[in-house]
Amino acid sequence: MSTLQFIMDNFSQVMYLCWEHIWIVGIALLIATPIGVALGIVITKHEKFASKVLNGANILMTIPSLALFGLMLPILSIFNMGLGKVPAVIALVFYSQLPIIRNTYTAIKNVPPALVDAGRGLGMSRWRLLRELEIPLATPVIIAGLRTAAVMNIGVAAIATYIGAGGLGVYIQQGIARVYPEMILAGAILVSLLAILVDGGMALLERIATPEGIRVQRKLSR
Amino acid sequence: MNKILTKLYRIIIVVFILILGVTFERTGLIELLSDPYEYPVIIELCIQHLYMVSLSMTFATIIGITAGILLTKQRFRKYAGVCMYIIGLGQTIPSLAVLALAMSFLGIGMKPAVFALTIYSILPIARNTLAGITAVPPELIDAGKGMGMSPMRILMEVELPNAMEVILTGFRIALIINIGTAALAYVIGAGGLGDLIFTGISLMQTDKLLAGAIPVTLLALFADFLTELLGCALVSKGLRLSR
Numbered sequence: 001m002s003t004l005q006f007i008m009d010n011f012s013q014v015m016y017l018c019w020e021h022i023w024i025v026g027i028a029l030l031i032a033t034p035i036g037v038a039l040g041i042v043i044t045k046h047e048k049f050a051s052k053v054l055n056g057a058n059i060l061m062t063i064p065s066l067a068l069f070g071l072m073l074p075i076l077s078i079f080n081m082g083l084g085k086v087p088a089v090i091a092l093v094f095y096s097q098l099p100i101i102r103n104t105y106t107a108i109k110n111v112p113p114a115l116v117d118a119g120r121g122l123g124m125s126r127w128r129l130l131r132e133l134e135i136p137l138a139t140p141v142i143i144a145g146l147r148t149a150a151v152m153n154i155g156v157a158a159i160a161t162y163i164g165a166g167g168l169g170v171y172i173q174q175g176i177a178r179v180y181p182e183m184i185l186a187g188a189i190l191v192s193l194l195a196i197l198v199d200g201g202m203a204l205l206e207r208i209a210t211p212e213g214i215r216v217q218r219k220l221s222r
Numbered sequence: 223m224n225k226i227l228t229k230l231y232r233i234i235i236v237v238f239i240l241i242l243g244v245t246f247e248r249t250g251l252i253e254l255l256s257d258p259y260e261y262p263v264i265i266e267l268c269i270q271h272l273y274m275v276s277l278s279m280t281f282a283t284i285i286g287i288t289a290g291i292l293l294t295k296q297r298f299r300k301y302a303g304v305c306m307y308i309i310g311l312g313q314t315i316p317s318l319a320v321l322a323l324a325m326s327f328l329g330i331g332m333k334p335a336v337f338a339l340t341i342y343s344i345l346p347i348a349r350n351t352l353a354g355i356t357a358v359p360p361e362l363i364d365a366g367k368g369m370g371m372s373p374m375r376i377l378m379e380v381e382l383p384n385a386m387e388v389i390l391t392g393f394r395i396a397l398i399i400n401i402g403t404a405a406l407a408y409v410i411g412a413g414g415l416g417d418l419i420f421t422g423i424s425l426m427q428t429d430k431l432l433a434g435a436i437p438v439t440l441l442a443l444f445a446d447f448l449t450e451l452l453g454c455a456l457v458s459k460g461l462r463l464s465r
Contacts, residue, residue: 059443062398062442062443062446063439063442063443064398064401064402064403064405064438064439064442065402066402066405066406066416066419066435066438067402067405067419067434067435067436067438067439067442068435068439069419069423069435070419070422070423070431070432070434070435070438071432071435071436071439073422073423073428073431074245074249074428074431074432077426077428083423151314154316155315155316155317155318155319156316158316158318158319159316159317159318159406162409162420162423163423169318172318172319172322173409175322175326176322176325176409176410181326184322184323184325184326185322185323185326187319187322188318188319188320188322188323188326189319191315191316191318191319192314192315192316192319195314195315195316196311196314196315199314
């Protein structure tokens with residue numbers, strides 16, 4: 001109850017930190033999506049790079065977030081950007097790569113070959129095939145990858161508070177430092193809520209992005 | 223063409239290692255590691271980190287696999303959907319939030335950290351156990367029944383070996399997340415290698431920072447490798463051949 005009171009009392013600050021959190025995650029996703037989707041499409045066309053790229057992304061994902069911030073700090077401080085939002089966004093972009101690349105790759109691989117043949121029979125060029133057939137069919141799965149990335153990024157962005165990136169993690173950090181349980185709870189609950197809300201929102205987007213033909217097909221096959 | 227690329231690749235790796243060496247020397251990491259007063263501390267923190275991870279992973283593996291197996295049994299099967307949903311929701315909660323919540327209920331120190339790590343690691347293990355056992359082909363279970371196996375033997379000799387690969391994937395995810403989260407446990411007073419990273423960040427002392435960040439990274443990569451080896455040992459030969 002006192003946590004609710006805390007949130008009410010500091011409502012404008014809560015809103016600001018929420019906005020900051022969403023901003024960090026949003027910018028990171030905006031940068032990561034074109035890179036990831038492009039890489040995913042490229043490795044479907046050049047199969048021999050596929051395992052290399054996926055392994056590389058997997059290794060990036062394995063590095064613990066705090067350690068990644070630590071490893072980037074000396075390098076980025078050469079450009080005077082060791083702390084703050086820049087390393088946070090870079091780390092989030094790194095972490096988003098695996099889910100986005102993997103989902104793009106599997107989605108485009110799973111487009112039925114019959115459809116691709118049909119497209120080719122209609123005289124579509126490879127570029128048009130990609131734009132009008134493969135990408136629309138793959139979009140729901142790609143968005144599912146974005147969803148995984150977004151939820152994970154919200155968690156990592158909370159940790160990024162410790163390198164001065166701001167966001168809702170500030171409440172957790174400050175709360176722990178001041179032994180102020182209401183503040184910790186407010187931070188933890190708000191971050192979790194944000195993650196759950198974004199997860200739900202992206203799930204909805206996933207459903208909307210499914211082409212109507214596939215939806216009808218699914219309903220019929222049920 | 224390919225030969226040239228391979229050569230180039232090798233040269234890049236050598237240059238990379240050289241640059242790393244120079245950086246470590248410049249930042250004073252080598253000096254820190256050879257300081258007789260510093261390196262025992264680093265080793266102690268390493269052991270603390272490993273202790274936290276292994277303790278919580280042991281609990282989490284036992285609880286997670288048991289829960290996953292129970293949920294596939296006839297009596298509890300109707301709760302499986304609800305449980306999966308709750309696990310999915312639980313996994314969206316950030317690790318720092320879980321640690322902070324554990325601290326606000328249990329206080330500071332090692333105990334809440336191990337508790338939070340355990341809770342957080344149960345989720346992927348339970349989820350993959352459930353998914354793995356559900357995906358075992360029903361013909362195999364029928365064959366086991368036909369041979370007169372008891373339910374316990376079906377579980378041990380048919381279901382678990384067939385699901386082992388998926389369970390190990392869950393274990394791997396849990397282990398890697400666990401190692402990363404254990405580095406955060408410093409903020410609730412549990413020690414571990416996070417100690418060096420956080421101190422390094424707040425003092426802007428690069429040598430200390432790297433002395434914490436590099437072992438954590440290596441630990442995570444090594445754990446990834448180790449589970450791969452574990453997969454070779456635990457996944458039955460027939461399954462590996464059939465792929």
